[in-house]
Amino acid sequence: MSKISRGANFNSGNSRSVQTLSLPDLPYDYGALEPAISGEIMRLHHQKHHQAYVTNYNKALEQLDSAISKADASAVVKLQSTIKFNGGGHINHSIFWKNLAPVNEGGGDPPKGSLSNAIEKQFGSLEVLVQKINSEGAALQGSGWVWLALDKEFKRLLVETTANQDPIVTKGSALVPLLGVDVWEHAYYLQYKNVKPDYLKNIWKVMNWNYATQVYEKECI
Amino acid sequence: MASTQGFSLSARSSNENVAAKIELKAPPYPLDALEPHMSRKTLEFHWGKHHRSYVDNLNKQIVGTELHGKTLEAIIVNTYNKGDLHPSFNNAAQVWNHDFFWESMKPGGGGVPNGELLELIKRDFGSFEEFEKEFKTAAATQFGSGWAWLVYKAQDNKLLVIKTPNAVNPLVLDYYPLLTVDVWEHAYYLDFQNRRPDYLSVFMENLVSWEAVSSRLQLAKAQAAQT
Numbered sequence: 430m431s432k433i434s435r436g437a438n439f440n441s442g443n444s445r446s447v448q449t450l451s452l453p454d455l456p457y458d459y460g461a462l463e464p465a466i467s468g469e470i471m472r473l474h475h476q477k478h479h480q481a482y483v484t485n486y487n488k489a490l491e492q493l494d495s496a497i498s499k500a501d502a503s504a505v506v507k508l509q510s511t512i513k514f515n516g517g518g519h520i521n522h523s524i525f526w527k528n529l530a531p532v533n534e535g536g537g538d539p540p541k542g543s544l545s546n547a548i549e550k551q552f553g554s555l556e557v558l559v560q561k562i563n564s565e566g567a568a569l570q571g572s573g574w575v576w577l578a579l580d581k582e583f584k585r586l587l588v589e590t591t592a593n594q595d596p597i598v599t600k601g602s603a604l605v606p607l608l609g610v611d612v613w614e615h616a617y618y619l620q621y622k623n624v625k626p627d628y629l630k631n632i633w634k635v636m637n638w639n640y641a642t643q644v645y646e647k648e649c650i
Numbered sequence: 651m652a653s654t655q656g657f658s659l660s661a662r663s664s665n666e667n668v669a670a671k672i673e674l675k676a677p678p679y680p681l682d683a684l685e686p687h688m689s690r691k692t693l694e695f696h697w698g699k700h701h702r703s704y705v706d707n708l709n710k711q712i713v714g715t716e717l718h719g720k721t722l723e724a725i726i727v728n729t730y731n732k733g734d735l736h737p738s739f740n741n742a743a744q745v746w747n748h749d750f751f752w753e754s755m756k757p758g759g760g761g762v763p764n765g766e767l768l769e770l771i772k773r774d775f776g777s778f779e780e781f782e783k784e785f786k787t788a789a790a791t792q793f794g795s796g797w798a799w800l801v802y803k804a805q806d807n808k809l810l811v812i813k814t815p816n817a818v819n820p821l822v823l824d825y826y827p828l829l830t831v832d833v834w835e836h837a838y839y840l841d842f843q844n845r846r847p848d849y850l851s852v853f854m855e856n857l858v859s860w861e862a863v864s865s866r867l868q869l870a871k872a873q874a875a876q877t
Binding site for chain 2: 481
């Protein structure tokens with residue numbers, strides 16, 4: 430394979446091209462989670478914030494590809510933080526849209542089956558689990574996420590937070606995210622302003638426990 | 651205090667907690683004075699709720715501890731703990747950061763500084779335009795919550811632009827802070843939503859108090875000369 434110098438048009442020519450990502454569609458209308466989360470927030474969150482993570486991740490991938498082919502280790506290392514920020518942002522938000530659902534599509538319905546049993550066994554009740562998630566979310570300083578995760582090695586549920594757009598795997602390679610709650614201010618500010626606890630209280634009305642259950646059952650077979 | 655003089659001076663001093671409380675300082679202008687560049691609504695929430703909460707929560711955290719009665723700067727340095735942050739660092743530093751932020755702005759602000767400050771900016775950045783670009787870039791690329799700063803580094807007698815995450819500020823990094831812009835989303839979301847770069851342009855063009863920056867520089871150089 431001949432070496433092709435990469436210009437602005439890196440997809441032309443017959444060399445390997447970078448597999449870029451695109452913004453996943455929301456599985457429901459922007460207004461479908463109201464009144465828990467406003468349509469205005471959903472539109473901005475999806476079309477502006479998530480889109481920006483996708484766009485910037487793709488840009489970083491192009492630069493990474495170029496740095497790799499030039500054997501520029503310094504440039505490769507320098508790109509790691511923007512890849513983590515933007516790639517993490519894409520990963521986390523892709524999960525988030527799926528772990529929310531309109532009320533008439535099961536949003537807010539409590540978990541059933543094996544996940545429900547695991548929650549009772551480990552936390553005592555769903556209420557206790559929700560309280561724990563909310564208090565960790567409220568206490569998080571700066572930007573980040575609070576997660577209900579499964580440690581697939583030990584088959585245990587846990588509540589964990591991550592800073593900025595760090596995916597849950599940064600807290601443990603065996604961790605699988607079941608539910609994520611975005612506590613970046615952009616996730617709630619236009620509607621709830623500084624009252625983060627109200628956002629945390631209301632998001633459970635549109636929480637998609639079906640999604641969490643599917644992921645849990647798949648890992649626990 | 652048992653002495654009658656203590657009691658007669660002030661009824662408030664009968665509760666020793668009151669004297670040691672950190673207070674919420676008002677911005678040096680009315681809450682609508684920065685319109686249309688920063689809305690009254692933003693100031694009402696940003697100062698009236700966020701800044702006020704940092705003050706109230708800090709006071710709750712320090713009462714009955716060794717930090718109670720110390721100055722805000724001392725609490726910040728103590729709780730920064732060389733990067734191994736104590737729980738009250740966030741509140742303490744954010745109280746200070748927001749005081750500094752309100753005082754970094756003024757109605758009819760923005761534009762270009764003059765005098766020694768402008769000369770030093772030209773010397774250390776090449777031109778005012780290059781400083782502005784570096785400052786806005788730092789502010790735009792601080793990922794997550796944080797701040798961008800123009801600082802004076804006494805050891806090198808140099809002006810620098812830095813960015814910090816969450817509540818970290820130049821006091822704990824051994825720089826003299828001269829100017830800051832808040833890039834936590836709550837600082838700009840009501841007025842600009844996701845458009846942080848627009849917020850930063852408006853800040854530079856219409857809000858920066860170069861008088862405040864200049865007098866901070868004079869103070870910093872005077873303090874540096876004494877040490």
